[in-house]
Amino acid sequence: MTKISSLATAAALASLLLTGSAFAQTAAPAKDATKTETKAPAEKKAEKPRTAASLECSKEADAKGLHGKERKKFRSECKKGATDKAK
Helix, strand or coil, rough: CHHHHHHHHHHHHHHHHHHHHHCCCCCCCCCCCHHHHHHHHCCCCCCCCCCCHHHHHHHHHHHHHHCHHHHHHHHHHHHHHHHHCCC
């Protein structure tokens, strides 16, 4: 009799442990469908056409081998200079 009750207890304990891990592995449902449909930041930038001054400043930055903060600073100053010349 004790053998049967021991097996039943062990089976119940094992089923509780296995059930807990099965629930932990389920994927969370999507909260909002509109969030998945929003565009990525790179896609938003691609929609805006680049000006001739912007392209020229990028070419100059490439020629100088600028990257990161230096490139960003150079392009910003270059574009400001191009708009000042246009006025």
